[in-house]
Amino acid sequence: METQQMTTLAGVLDKKMNRQLKQYLDICARCAICKDACHQYVATQDFKYLPARRAELIRQIYKKYFTKTGEFVPALYEARDPDENLLDELYESAYACTGCRRCMYYCPFSIDTAWILSVAKAILIAAGKGNEMLGQLADAALFKSDNFEMFKDVIVDGFKDIELQVKELTGDPDAEIPVDKQGADILYVALAGAHSILPAAVIFHEAKASWTLSYFEAANYGYFFGDAVKARQIADRFMDEAKRLGVKEVVITECGHAYRVAEIFHEAWSGEKHSFKVRHILEVIDEYITDGRITVRPDAITEPVTYHDPCQVGRNGGIFEQPRNIVCALASDFRDMTPNREQQWCCGGGGGLVAISEMDEFRLKSGTIKAEQIKATGARIIASPCENCRLQMEGLNDSMELGIEVKAIMDLVLEAMPLAGSSAKVTPTD
Amino acid sequence: MSEEMKADLDLDLKGLLCPMPMVKVSQNIASVPVGGTIRAVATDPGSMADIPAWAKSTGNEVISAEKVDGEFVFMVKRLK
Amino acid sequence: METFLYITAVYGVYLGIGVFVIGMAWRTYQWATTPKSPVRLGMFPKPKTGAARVLKMLKDTLIAPQSARIEPLMWAFAFAFHVAALGAFVGHGRLIHEFTPLVNWLGEDGMATFAAWSGGTAGILMLAAVVFWIARRTFGPFKQLSVPEDYLLLALLFGVIIMGDHMRFVGTIHAATYREWFQSLLVFKPEIPDDILRSTTGWSLGAHMLFTDLFLIYFPFSKLVHAIGAFSANLVRSE
Numbered sequence: 037m038e039t040q041q042m043t044t045l046a047g048v049l050d051k052k053m054n055r056q057l058k059q060y061l062d063i064c065a066r067c068a069i070c071k072d073a074c075h076q077y078v079a080t081q082d083f084k085y086l087p088a089r090r091a092e093l094i095r096q097i098y099k100k101y102f103t104k105t106g107e108f109v110p111a112l113y114e115a116r117d118p119d120e121n122l123l124d125e126l127y128e129s130a131y132a133c134t135g136c137r138r139c140m141y142y143c144p145f146s147i148d149t150a151w152i153l154s155v156a157k158a159i160l161i162a163a164g165k166g167n168e169m170l171g172q173l174a175d176a177a178l179f180k181s182d183n184f185e186m187f188k189d190v191i192v193d194g195f196k197d198i199e200l201q202v203k204e205l206t207g208d209p210d211a212e213i214p215v216d217k218q219g220a221d222i223l224y225v226a227l228a229g230a231h232s233i234l235p236a237a238v239i240f241h242e243a244k245a246s247w248t249l250s251y252f253e254a255a256n257y258g259y260f261f262g263d264a265v266k267a268r269q270i271a272d273r274f275m276d277e278a279k280r281l282g283v284k285e286v287v288i289t290e291c292g293h294a295y296r297v298a299e300i301f302h303e304a305w306s307g308e309k310h311s312f313k314v315r316h317i318l319e320v321i322d323e324y325i326t327d328g329r330i331t332v333r334p335d336a337i338t339e340p341v342t343y344h345d346p347c348q349v350g351r352n353g354g355i356f357e358q359p360r361n362i363v364c365a366l367a368s369d370f371r372d373m374t375p376n377r378e379q380q381w382c383c384g385g386g387g388g389l390v391a392i393s394e395m396d397e398f399r400l401k402s403g404t405i406k407a408e409q410i411k412a413t414g415a416r417i418i419a420s421p422c423e424n425c426r427l428q429m430e431g432l433n434d435s436m437e438l439g440i441e442v443k444a445i446m447d448l449v450l451e452a453m454p455l456a457g458s459s460a461k462v463t464p465t466d
Numbered sequence: 467m468s469e470e471m472k473a474d475l476d477l478d479l480k481g482l483l484c485p486m487p488m489v490k491v492s493q494n495i496a497s498v499p500v501g502g503t504i505r506a507v508a509t510d511p512g513s514m515a516d517i518p519a520w521a522k523s524t525g526n527e528v529i530s531a532e533k534v535d536g537e538f539v540f541m542v543k544r545l546k
Numbered sequence: 547m548e549t550f551l552y553i554t555a556v557y558g559v560y561l562g563i564g565v566f567v568i569g570m571a572w573r574t575y576q577w578a579t580t581p582k583s584p585v586r587l588g589m590f591p592k593p594k595t596g597a598a599r600v601l602k603m604l605k606d607t608l609i610a611p612q613s614a615r616i617e618p619l620m621w622a623f624a625f626a627f628h629v630a631a632l633g634a635f636v637g638h639g640r641l642i643h644e645f646t647p648l649v650n651w652l653g654e655d656g657m658a659t660f661a662a663w664s665g666g667t668a669g670i671l672m673l674a675a676v677v678f679w680i681a682r683r684t685f686g687p688f689k690q691l692s693v694p695e696d697y698l699l700l701a702l703l704f705g706v707i708i709m710g711d712h713m714r715f716v717g718t719i720h721a722a723t724y725r726e727w728f729q730s731l732l733v734f735k736p737e738i739p740d741d742i743l744r745s746t747t748g749w750s751l752g753a754h755m756l757f758t759d760l761f762l763i764y765f766p767f768s769k770l771v772h773a774i775g776a777f778s779a780n781l782v783r784s785e
């Protein structure tokens with residue numbers, strides 16, 4: 037690789053530099069306390085997945101290009117150029133990381149390895165080595181908003197189909213899925229799939245909420261890809277909609293990373309304070325149940341149920357209790373996993389990994405610990421909000437024959453609600 | 467029309483939730499030759515926007531996208 | 547020996563302390579002037595108030611309870627090392643001024659016994675931790691993760707500690723004599739007492755100081771800047 041190009045790549049690190057990153061790169065003691073925090077390292081014992089090692093690759097560039105000692109005595113730090121070899125290693129370490137930040141939880145200095153790896157991805161993208169699939173998915177999402185007129189009718193048609201099911205379920209012929217409704221209280225941002233729209237629509241209807249559905253999905257492959265600009269643009273699609281409609285709050289569907297992007301990242305990225313609140317749908321549902329705006333049958337589920345905290349919802353999003361409240365309100369035998377909440381093991385499905393087929397085998401292997409945890413509870417149903425987590429756990433269910441049912445929390449709520457309409461169980465996926 | 471055309475690859479994407487149908491099409495596009503086609507059947511209505519958007523942004527072509535008995539049938543042609 | 551001691555125990559000390567202080571100040575200045583990321587990197591659950599945040603930061607930094615849970619043995623050695631190092635650092639304060647209240651309380655003999663015990667314990671603990679770390683870094687993933695810097699630091703530390711322990715356990719020179727030397731440094735009229743020059747322990751002091759000087763000089767350019775960075779990085783955890 038040309039020296040010129042390597043300097044350019046190192047320049048990406050400089051552009052992304054900030055105080056936290058600099059400290060992380062300066063202070064890591066290479067004590068490897070983080071090694072047993074990472075499900076991928078624990079399951080594979082493969083050095084390239086050791087959290088500090090992943091970050092070390094960036095540190096090698098940093099030492100070489102941005103510290104005098106590393107420039108003059110590179111051997112002392114194993115400082116390196118961002119050449120092909122390093123980039124290949126970086127690719128494997130960075131795109132495998134699910135961003136669960138369990139390593140950060142245990143590190144004595146709270147070093148955010150996932151954050152360092154977001155810079156790694158920026159360098160890879162600059163080198164033309166970003167993950168192709170994640171990049172395509174990000175581009176497709178942006179294409180949809182850039183050429184919105186082309187897709188609007190198809191999108192609305194899809195909503196109409198779901199609306200029919202809402203009418204049927206609620207027994208209310210006037211029930212609707214409002215779209216583009218000026219002055220609604222809530223802008224609900226779902227995923228492209230019906231499964232995240234239908235139960236929410238029924239719940240909003242029953243709670244008599246003033247809401248409207250976003251044209252765009254909350255999922256953000258720009259974030260997984262590691263392109264902060266695209267990630268922001270993808271989130272802008274519904275944030276701009278929220279501004280335009282003048283809503284009081286944006287409610288994000290169960291999906292974990294989408295919530296974190298909306299609640300934690302977006303304001304910082306856009307440099308603008310939101311004029312509305314951002315909440316997670318489960319916060320809203322928990323409130324509806326507590327306030328009696330919707331009711332659920334307390335014994336709707338008698339089989340043992342457990343709950344998986346998605347990393348981006350729990351440790352990184354701060355929502356621990358609401359989903360448990362909801363599950364406990366409708367299930368008689370709730371069993372938490374050990375460990376749970378902020379210490380929860382990552383299931384292995386985050387970081388966009390479920391979309392990368394080359395990683396399928398590795399991904400399922402990295403879920404071994406999660407599978408053992410689930411087994412230990414003896415639960416028959418595992419409830420979890422995040423789409424990626426559920427896909428992963430379904431994979432684990434098949435590959436490790438766990439004999440469990442993987443459920444979204446909203447689906448459980450829907451099943452537990454006494455509805456006036458057809459009592460036939462409707463699962464949008466059938 | 468999609469019924470008559472013989473695709474190089476048939477993908478059953480029924481039951482998959484968005485964006486997985488789009489992901490699967492994208493993952494499989496390399497396995498048909500340039501100019502070849504994939505016939506994909508999905509059940510998630512979101513795929514009606516997702517798959518065409520993916521095709522446009524990656525420079526491929528959706529020859530047809532139809533709703534047949536509650537299923538969504540796509541003919542996707544690999545252009546490059 | 548005189549030349550050796552003047553290099554290590556006089557000029558080296560000035561150089562070491564100078565580089566250390568300026569280096570750490572420079573490093574801190576660099577951090578302070580690099581703009582913060584606008585993205586909040588904290589994790590949950592987060593303390594609600596500013597005071598609670600600071601308390602949590604201090605707990606995470608000084609006790610590191612999460613690290614203790616995931617690798618208790620490593621934590622135990624690291625904790626022992628840092629506490630002992632702090633103890634040894636404070637103990638070296640005797641070189642500047644005798645801890646008079648302590649002497650009044652314990653008596654001359656009592657002080658000597660106390661110093662022997664506390665200094666000795668600290669020296670042994672530090673040695674044990676460094677040996678443990680060197681051993682840990684010689685196999686498996688720890689070896690793969692280690693870079694020469696890690697061994698350099700541990701080697702320097704090993705030198706500092708082993709020679710310090712040698713002076714403590716084998717050497718025959720008393721604290722008062724060392725104090726004479728150190729105070730002469732403080733007033734910039736460096737002088738090495740004859741007692742030291744005449745004793746073989748002088749060589750131990752020279753070696754102890756050689757390693758210490760090198761350690762201090764390298765400190766600000768090494769991962770040991772975590773001595774300051776740990777506090778701010780742990781504060782980020784709850785922002």
Ligand code: HEM
Nearest residue numbers: 065066067144607608610624679696699700770772773776
């Ligand atoms: C107060 C918060 C601090 C924390 C949480 C902390 C934590 C750690 C950890 C986890 C190691 C890893 C050891 C290894 O595996 O090699 C370490 C090493 C070390 N720390 Fe600290 N430290 C702190 C403060 C300090 C201070 C104030 C000093 C200053 C003298 C210091 C000096 C050292 C030394 C000399 C080592 C051994 C270096 C090595 O392993 O190469 N630390 N520390």
Ligand code: SF4
Nearest residue numbers: 064065067068070143
């Ligand atoms: S636990 Fe923290 S300081 Fe230790 S090696 Fe891992 S990232 Fe570095």
Ligand code: SF4
Nearest residue numbers: 074133134136137139
């Ligand atoms: S963020 Fe999670 S997946 Fe990534 S290195 Fe840390 S523990 Fe491993």
